[in-house]
Amino acid sequence: MRYIIVGGSAAAISAVESIRSLDHESRIDLFSDEETPLFSRVLLPYYVAEELSKPLLNFRTSDFFDEKMVTPHMGVKVTYVNPKDKTIKAADGKEYAFDKLLLATGGKAIVPPIPGIDKEGISTLKTMADAEKILNMKGKRAVVIGAGSIGVEACISLTRRGIKATLLEQLGQVMPTVFDAEAAAIVQQRIEDLGIEVITGEKALKFTGGKHVRSVVTDTRELPCDMVVLSVGVRPASELALQAGLTLGDMKGIRVDDCLMTSAQDIYAAGDVAETYDIARNTYFLNAIWPCAFEQGNIAGLNMAGQKTLYPGSYRRNSIGNFIGIPAISMGVTHSDACAIQSDEDEFREIRVRTKDSYKKLILKNGKIVGAILVGQTQKAGLMSILLRKQVYVADSIPMLMSDRLSFMDLLPILRRNADQFSEPEYKELMDTGL
Amino acid sequence: MKVLMVDKEKCTGCHQCELWCGTEIASTSKELARAINEEPQPVSRVYVEGKPFALQCRHCESAPCLDACPNGTMRRDPETGLIYVNEPTCIACWMCVMVCPFGIINPSSSLKVAIKCDRCRSMGYPICAEVCPTGAISLVERKDYRKKKF
Numbered sequence A: 001m002r003y004i005i006v007g008g009s010a011a012a013i014s015a016v017e018s019i020r021s022l023d024h025e026s027r028i029d030l031f032s033d034e035e036t037p038l039f040s041r042v043l044l045p046y047y048v049a050e051e052l053s054k055p056l057l058n059f060r061t062s063d064f065f066d067e068k069m070v071t072p073h074m075g076v077k078v079t080y081v082n083p084k085d086k087t088i089k090a091a092d093g094k095e096y097a098f099d100k101l102l103l104a105t106g107g108k109a110i111v112p113p114i115p116g117i118d119k120e121g122i123s124t125l126k127t128m129a130d131a132e133k134i135l136n137m138k139g140k141r142a143v144v145i146g147a148g149s150i151g152v153e154a155c156i157s158l159t160r161r162g163i164k165a166t167l168l169e170q171l172g173q174v175m176p177t178v179f180d181a182e183a184a185a186i187v188q189q190r191i192e193d194l195g196i197e198v199i200t201g202e203k204a205l206k207f208t209g210g211k212h213v214r215s216v217v218t219d220t221r222e223l224p225c226d227m228v229v230l231s232v233g234v235r236p237a238s239e240l241a242l243q244a245g246l247t248l249g250d251m252k253g254i255r256v257d258d259c260l261m262t263s264a265q266d267i268y269a270a271g272d273v274a275e276t277y278d279i280a281r282n283t284y285f286l287n288a289i290w291p292c293a294f295e296q297g298n299i300a301g302l303n304m305a306g307q308k309t310l311y312p313g314s315y316r317r318n319s320i321g322n323f324i325g326i327p328a329i330s331m332g333v334t335h336s337d338a339c340a341i342q343s344d345e346d347e348f349r350e351i352r353v354r355t356k357d358s359y360k361k362l363i364l365k366n367g368k369i370v371g372a373i374l375v376g377q378t379q380k381a382g383l384m385s386i387l388l389r390k391q392v393y394v395a396d397s398i399p400m401l402m403s404d405r406l407s408f409m410d411l412l413p414i415l416r417r418n419a420d421q422f423s424e425p426e427y428k429e430l431m432d433t434g435l
Numbered sequence B: 001m002k003v004l005m006v007d008k009e010k011c012t013g014c015h016q017c018e019l020w021c022g023t024e025i026a027s028t029s030k031e032l033a034r035a036i037n038e039e040p041q042p043v044s045r046v047y048v049e050g051k052p053f054a055l056q057c058r059h060c061e062s063a064p065c066l067d068a069c070p071n072g073t074m075r076r077d078p079e080t081g082l083i084y085v086n087e088p089t090c091i092a093c094w095m096c097v098m099v100c101p102f103g104i105i106n107p108s109s110s111l112k113v114a115i116k117c118d119r120c121r122s123m124g125y126p127i128c129a130e131v132c133p134t135g136a137i138s139l140v141e142r143k144d145y146r147k148k149k150f
Helices: A008-022 A042-049 A129-136 A149-160 A180-193 A239-243 A292-302 A382-390 A395-400 A406-419 A423-431 B016-026 B064-068 B096-098 B127-131
Strands: A002-006 A025-032 A070-074 A078-082 A088-089 A095-097 A100-105 A106-111 A122-124 A142-145 A164-169 A197-200 A204-209 A215-218 A222-224 A229-231 A234-235 A268-269 A274-278 A284-285 A318-319 A330-331 A348-354 A357-364 A368-377 B002-006 B074-076 B083-085 B107-108 B113-115 B137-140
Touching: A008 A025, A008 A100, A008 A292, A042 A423, A070 A229, A106 A204, A129 B107, A142 A149, A149 A164, A149 A229, A164 A180, A180 A330, A180 A357, A180 A368, A197 A222, A204 A382, A222 B113, A234 A318, A239 B107, A268 A292, A274 A292, A292 B064, A318 B096, A330 A382, A348 A395, A348 B002, A368 A382, A382 A395, A382 A406, A382 B096, A395 A406, A406 A423, B016 B127, B064 B074, B064 B096, B083 B113, B127 B137
Parallel strands: A002 A025, A002 A100, A025 A070, A100 A268, A122 A229, A142 A164, A142 A229, A164 A197
Antiparallel strands: A078 A088, A088 A095, A106 A234, A204 A215, A215 A222, A274 A284, A318 A330, A330 A368, A348 A357, A357 A368, B002 B137, B074 B083, B107 B113
16 A cells, blocks of 8 residues: 655644554655644744744654654645546656545635735745744834734734734634634733734735835725734645546535545545535535644544544634633634524524623534633533534533533533443443443 | 543542642642642642532543644653643643543643643552542543443
């Protein structure tokens, strides 16, 4: 068996680990656009903040490829996939044959067509080269365009380096795909408390300056700056799949089946490039987040190595971490209208509890959790995550789920009546306690 | 591998395990009288909640926290199977908190690390089991439920 993996981040590395758990001998070739192996993209804002040095960005030790007997081709782009002959062509001019191929090509940062976008001092934050560019930028004032997770983290990272940062978001709130308006208001206040100016509902129209950017012009004002970070979103890097004639989804990601195989036999896709069934939305979706990439890489790898394993589906999960001083976690949909309607009888419910320092919201569809937001008190977020993943009926347990004293042991009655879905030993052994 | 089991008939909810875990494992002074006043407050890794029951990390066979950790801070000891936080590299992103089905990972804003039970892997025997006055907590072999029919 010959395996080829295109990509070098979470999904790719996870696939290597699961292939090697079953197949200790076959050749694995891994191709990555990045020169630097095994770094975690999630950590790039910490690198920009000068809080982590380059070696600390690794999520696996540097002997990983040796240990897993992988032939890495770092900085070597794959240029062509031939699904019929089962070969690929790489930028090193060589052709490589495969029996099983994984496309884990990830995403590309979107560069919006704003006049002046090619000026110096403007960068996205997606690759190691981007991070190094931002790290080496000189100046006192920065504008970060796009208040998603990366935008917020980039903004705080620059602030920690003593740069005066402004966060500009064209929609009406920060982190619009992660939080509802109420949670976003708490998060925004925290960001502002760090000395960051937050402007929502305004669009960047052009960049001024000569060779180097000097300001960002919006609908109503001009923001002087020495640097700009663009974080308006990512799109799937599905060029290879398109060239190979694989089926793409509505969001232009690679459409995969429940074994994470693409429309071509023996070609799999995982991670940010894969458009998978979304449990919460009840439709195919791109969930470009680290935990999904890791899960998908794992399952794609098992299937590639011959152990048929079904992927139950993806769902969005975001944690803002310690950037704003309080924990804030969100998963699934943020509003019930984000779910694909199956029938007129679908019933949606949103339940909220707000205290001075915390906020908790559950979104239910037909009595099952499809979304959760927790700000302030987040330790039990994983309980919501597992109930969402397993899609079990919880409508009769709302006061318990919304209580700030919720404990896993309180869920045992729910687990017991869905025992077939909670077959993992960790659940069974606690059910056996008789509580 | 072995797992901690709690006999619900014997667990009286006395919180001794929390107290000892918080003092012996979490505090810097290792003395109860001083630990109480420590800042930041020591965090116990065992939770006695609801109907009295001491809950610790279950060290899942397929552990979501391992998959979610973006920099390999959450690790599994290859010899014992125990999952632990390599605290020096923890960046406090709380991704493990987000996915832990048992809610036993504490996102400590003051310590800036994820805090969870490693079943006293460097001490040989878990302190919660050692100090339980009724012997409710014990170390038993994990059954293979997946081979069993329900």
